[in-house]
Amino acid sequence: MSDKISIRPIIAKAKVSESTSIEEVFQNEVLRPIIKMQHDLLILLFKEYIKNKKGLFHEISNAKRRVFIENSLAKDIAFKSEIKGMITGHFTPEEFAQYAAISNDANKRIMGIIKERLLNSLSELIGG
Secondary structure (H helix, E strand, O other): OHHHHHOOOOOOOOOOOOOOOHHHHHHHHHHHHHHHHOHHHHHHHHHHHHHHHOOOHHHOOHHHHHHHHHHHHHHOHHHHHHHHHHHHOOOOHHHHHHHHHOHHHHHHHHHHHHHHHHHOOHHHHHOO
C-alpha cells in the first residue's frame, strides 16, 4: 500500500505542527496530495459533467460559470459521490479508517478543495 503514498505529489505549503487538528493533518497529508494528483482527471470529469448536463457553460459569463460550479458541487449528490469515490479510492486502508472517523469534516474539505481547484481552472474547463 505504500505505493499509493509514494506516487502522491508533495505539497510544500502543507505544514503540520503539534497544534494542528486531526482534520487538518488529514487534509494536508492525505486529501490535498491526492486531489492534486487527480487534477487532470477532475478537469476531464467536470468537462464530461458539463457535456452531460447539456448546459451552455461555454457561452455564459465567468461569474455564472463560477455559480454553476458551486451549485454542481453543492446540490448534485450523484456528482459529489462520484468525486468522493475518486478521492477515497486512493486511500490506504489506514487512511480510510481515519477518514471514516472524520468523514463529515473530510467530505466538506474534499468539496472545498475541489471547488477551489475548479474555480481556479476555468480556462482549462472551457478549453478544448
